Amino acid sequence: xxxxxxxxxxxxxxxxxxxxxxxxxxxxxxxxxxxxxxxxxxxxxxxxxxxxxxxxxxxxxxxxxxxxxxxxxxxxxxxxxxxxxxxxxxxxxxxxxxxxxxxxxxxxxxxxxxxxxxxxxxxxxxxxxxxxxxxxxxxxxxxxxxxxxxxxxxxxxxxxxxxxxxxxxxxxxxxxxxxxxxxxxxxxxxxxxxxxxxxxxxxxxxxxxxxxxxxxxxxxxxxxxxxxxxxxxxxxxxxxxxxxxxxxxxxxxxxxxxxxxxxxxxxxxxxxxxxxxxxxxxxxxxxxxxx
Numbered sequence: 001x002x003x004x005x006x007x008x009x010x011x012x013x014x015x016x017x018x019x020x021x022x023x024x025x026x027x028x029x030x031x032x033x034x035x036x037x038x039x040x041x042x043x044x045x046x047x048x049x050x051x052x053x054x055x056x057x058x059x060x061x062x063x064x065x066x067x068x069x070x071x072x073x074x075x076x077x078x079x080x081x082x083x084x085x086x087x088x089x090x091x092x093x094x095x096x097x098x099x100x101x102x103x104x105x106x107x108x109x110x111x112x113x114x115x116x117x118x119x120x121x122x123x124x125x126x127x128x129x130x131x132x133x134x135x136x137x138x139x140x141x142x143x144x145x146x147x148x149x150x151x152x153x154x155x156x157x158x159x160x161x162x163x164x165x166x167x168x169x170x171x172x173x174x175x176x177x178x179x180x181x182x183x184x185x186x187x188x189x190x191x192x193x194x195x196x197x198x199x200x201x202x203x204x205x206x207x208x209x210x211x212x213x214x215x216x217x218x219x220x221x222x223x224x225x226x227x228x229x230x231x232x233x234x235x236x237x238x239x240x241x242x243x244x245x246x247x248x249x250x251x252x253x254x255x256x257x258x259x260x261x262x263x264x265x266x267x268x269x270x271x272x273x274x275x276x277x278x279x280x281x282x283x284x285x286x287x288x289x290x291x
Contacts, residue, residue, distance in 0.1 A: 004033030009216025029077035059088035075105030109138035135161040163205035177230035199241035
């Protein structure tokens with residue numbers, strides 16, 4: 001499978017962001033991409049740095065204007081396209097939602113972000129209701145995609161549930177970076193941990209992992225922090241956690257990478273983790289904490 005990843009910096013002009021994305025999708029398609037993955041909340045700046053009720057105006061219905069636009073792009077380019085949108089489900093009810101389009105432009109499925117962070121400069125609980133669609137992979141014409149979004153990538157449970165339901169690969173649209181007050185050593189630790197945990201999902205489940213992050217610096221309009229420098233570094237790993245491709249930290253990137261889905265079968269024969277799981281003794285996982 002030829003996988004296209006599109007890493008970009010965003011600006012305050014939504015039309016400009018969408019136009020840039022359109023051009024990058026066309027570029028990836030021209031390089032032979034069959035599957036193209038975009039970053040988290042790609043239409044706009046990462047608005048969750050502040051709590052502002054006016055930002056709810058950015059949300060859209062699904063289906064809606066953006067899904068119509070990306071549906072046409074998927075169809076025109078004959079690609080499976082993974083997008084990330086701010087969903088307005090109803091008045092006062094919003095989600096962080098990944099929408100997958102098949103090659104014919106139809107909506108193959110959607111995933112609503114399950115784990116919602118609430119940290120300085122990442123005030124997502126103000127905006128997003130936790131997902132209620134569960135951890136279920138989405139079937140497309142090129143394979144079964146285990147989609148999750150950003151903060152979900154730190155939790156092994158979602159990756160495992162996707163694998164147990166037949167996902168051919170794991171995909172994470174992402175928006176994560178550095179806050180300027182952290183030391184260089186702390187920045188390095190954070191970025192390495194982010195990559196290590198997802199490489200661990202690849203190993204534990206014998207699946208490729210595709211992670212697409214945004215890049216560039218975005219100001220904190222409240223002035224409470226010095227903004228976020230998104231660290232880019234989008235990457236693809238193989239089912240043994242090996243890095244197949246990694247984008248630069250600090251600039252836009254369009255890459256088309258060949259992956260061999262069939263490698264999952266051979267890796268799972270060598271490392272039969274699914275066979276050896278002790279499903280009879282995992283009841284404690286359903287508890288918040290075991291005292």
